[in-house]
Amino acid sequence: MSQTLNVDLGLRSYPIHIGSGLLADPESYRPHVRGDRIMIVTNETVAPLYLDPLEQALSDYRVSRVVLPDGEQYKTMEVWNRIFDALLQERFGRDCTLVALGGGVIGDMAGFAAACYQRGVPFIQVPTTLLAQVDSSVGGKTGINHPAGKNMIGAFHQPLAVIADTDTLETLPQKELSAGLAEVLKYGFIRDAAFLAWLESHMAELLSRDPNALSHAIKRSCEIKALIVAEDELEAGQRALLNLGHTFGHAIEAGAGYGAWLHGEAVAVGTCMAANLSQRLGWLEDKDVERLRRLISCAGLPTEPPADLSPDQMLELMAVDKKVLDGKMRFVLLKELGEAIVTDEVDRDTLYATLADRRSL
Numbered sequence: 001m002s003q004t005l006n007v008d009l010g011l012r013s014y015p016i017h018i019g020s021g022l023l024a025d026p027e028s029y030r031p032h033v034r035g036d037r038i039m040i041v042t043n044e045t046v047a048p049l050y051l052d053p054l055e056q057a058l059s060d061y062r063v064s065r066v067v068l069p070d071g072e073q074y075k076t077m078e079v080w081n082r083i084f085d086a087l088l089q090e091r092f093g094r095d096c097t098l099v100a101l102g103g104g105v106i107g108d109m110a111g112f113a114a115a116c117y118q119r120g121v122p123f124i125q126v127p128t129t130l131l132a133q134v135d136s137s138v139g140g141k142t143g144i145n146h147p148a149g150k151n152m153i154g155a156f157h158q159p160l161a162v163i164a165d166t167d168t169l170e171t172l173p174q175k176e177l178s179a180g181l182a183e184v185l186k187y188g189f190i191r192d193a194a195f196l197a198w199l200e201s202h203m204a205e206l207l208s209r210d211p212n213a214l215s216h217a218i219k220r221s222c223e224i225k226a227l228i229v230a231e232d233e234l235e236a237g238q239r240a241l242l243n244l245g246h247t248f249g250h251a252i253e254a255g256a257g258y259g260a261w262l263h264g265e266a267v268a269v270g271t272c273m274a275a276n277l278s279q280r281l282g283w284l285e286d287k288d289v290e291r292l293r294r295l296i297s298c299a300g301l302p303t304e305p306p307a308d309l310s311p312d313q314m315l316e317l318m319a320v321d322k323k324v325l326d327g328k329m330r331f332v333l334l335k336e337l338g339e340a341i342v343t344d345e346v347d348r349d350t351l352y353a354t355l356a357d358r359r360s361l
């Protein structure tokens, strides 16, 4: 059984197909592929699991592949360039489709390569992690990291389709499943108190990979993301809400060294820090922060930043955040659980106190 949602972006609209058995089904791709040549971009972990069935499903086309190393530490200009080497060596023209097979790193790098190759070619997202299925494959944010900051170089480039085969979650390490839950919880925190309550009462099923619970969580997450992206594709306004926990989280990822923390783990801690700051500003109550922390912890996620990352180091890393406007940092904070806002009205002392407060995280 599969379900389809739509991301409504006029001429750039596209479907998100969610369900079992989609990856190996030729019909998942046929309506979307452009040209007769396909370059699959994947990594060394995912290739042995899913490259063969994907190539079988695409056997009507001339298919090539580029297999990159796995991990956030490889989301670099050098590794990204290997996609262009492969495309150029095999003389790909513009009449081709790139297919991103993997998690968020592969989706972001393949999507950014598609945005740039010969000034833009189409691509399809085939996300194989929970995080990629609920978040990074949807919305067209593509890019790579820079030592100075996460996702600092990139482009908005929407895919032709997202094909999220829920069967791929069966092979996902538990740590990666939890990392995906950080982004699922985010949708509840920013937009949907009822979904948050549902997540609270179904966390055990989600962690034990109950297919119905996972399908519901993926669908609701994608619905919320699709609505926000449709209203604000280029993050001129409310799309920034999807960045809850990311200002702190990206600083943790860069500060600890890319790959030391999974993105979702860093976002989980960042969300606790955003809640702490929201409480200091008088918005969240103690019980809200406790509830948020408990949920994050029940999802198997950390709630505290690395002890060796000082408030000053965090501040320095946060200063390059893409939400900085007119030299002022902007934060996604919580008015209540289920309602987020973007604000630049955070004084330095309150921020510093949050960064220094390891106890209340």
Ligand SMILES: O=C(O)C(=O)C[C@@H](O)[C@H](O)[C@H](O)COP(=O)(O)O
Binding pocket: 135, 136, 138, 139, 141, 150, 151, 183, 235, 239, 240, 242, 243, 246, 322
């Ligand atoms: O789609 C968005 O918009 C998001 O902010 C979703 C985030 O969860 C995602 O991690 C995104 O890639 C972060 O983007 P960035 O602009 O903060 O680099």
